[in-house]
Amino acid sequence: MLLQIPALLSVTEAARCRALLEQQEWQDGRLTAGHIAQHVKTNQQLPRDNVAAQQVGQLILEKLAQNPLFMSVALPLKVLPPLFNRYAGGTTYGDHIDNAIFTMPHTGDKVRSDVSTTVFLSDADAYEGGELVISDTYGEQRVKLNAGDAIVYPATSLHRVEPVTAGTRIGAFFWTQSLVASNEQRQILYDLDVAIQQVLQADAKSEAGRRLSGVYHNLLRQWSHT
Template sequence: MFKQLKLLDQAQVNEIKQIASQGQFVDGKISNPHSKVKNNLQLHDLDAYNKTSKILHDALMSNPEFNDFAFPEKVAPPLITRYQPGMHYGLHADSAIIPLPDGPIRSDISCTIFLNGPNDYKGGALHITQGEAGMRFKGLPGTAVAYPSHTLHEVEAIGEGERMVAITFIQSRIKDVMKRNLMYELNEVAALEGLNMKHENYTRMQALQYNLMRMWMD
């Protein structure tokens, strides 16, 4: 259900941060005014947003691991957010429908892309709950974590420093998270072990992959 990715090299991270440093950041509630748990800043500069979101979007769409895991149909332009001391984003699930200028998308997968290092700030972990358990993520610059949008998650309060990330939402060709994960696992096994199988069995596995995709893909 979760996938950690190496998405950007250091030059790309530096370019994104340099562009963002010249843009205006405003209260994150501008995009969710009724939220009682959102306390962060987000990039609110059209030129900087267009430039950074293109770099991030292109990196996602050219990343084989991301494509194999997410089966992306549509990807929202990634948005840079900042968290300074005392800021947090309380426990929430992401909205099912994300409005965009060219039409809404369904959020099946959420993705956080880390732009500064885990030692650059205290606190601020992305905490994703799983029943009574949970997972915490503070990635290296240029890494990302993708996770189901329906999960309850939060950004824990910042004690010191600054947390800078980009966030985006993905509409998958396979809407059901269980089916999507089964398809991913089957494709991984076929890629890793397929050439070791007898040809007739590999052919049968391929037919199974293709037919499941026909059944499950929107």
């Protein structure tokens, strides 16, 4: 399931974050790539211990915690602190699938990557190319969003970032371990949650809404893993 989260950051917040990150010392993205990814990855990244990156990452985490759409679609159990990448001058990241397991900084806890998220920090008209291309059951989905918008998609998806042929593309990316590992089950729960909200908006005392809510929580209880 691919889902856009509009204005996770406001336009002003995205601009401030981008300006701060642009001043930092970027590294070759291949330093953090696995053996296979090293052959298709030519972007730049900020090291995880960069103070500015940590500040922007904390802001994103705070915004996520307040965003009902992200909570509904991701059902987060653990969220890795965001990382940041930069594309310019033809740099790209070819077809790949994200690692299944990551390590949480400082604690060493293992995190299963169920859900991938990209937050666009550069305006869509500030660069050429740079589309996030995600393969799913309906073919390739090409994503290029406004600054502050986010896209959420299964971490099991084959995806790539097209070469940026002009301008600069800066973004955040991170992974979430969901309470529900199965993408199909998360899709069912999300669709059910949307239906419940629609029913209750029409009638806050709806008996159907109450029953649907019970079904939702019983399915979540059955499918969740903590």
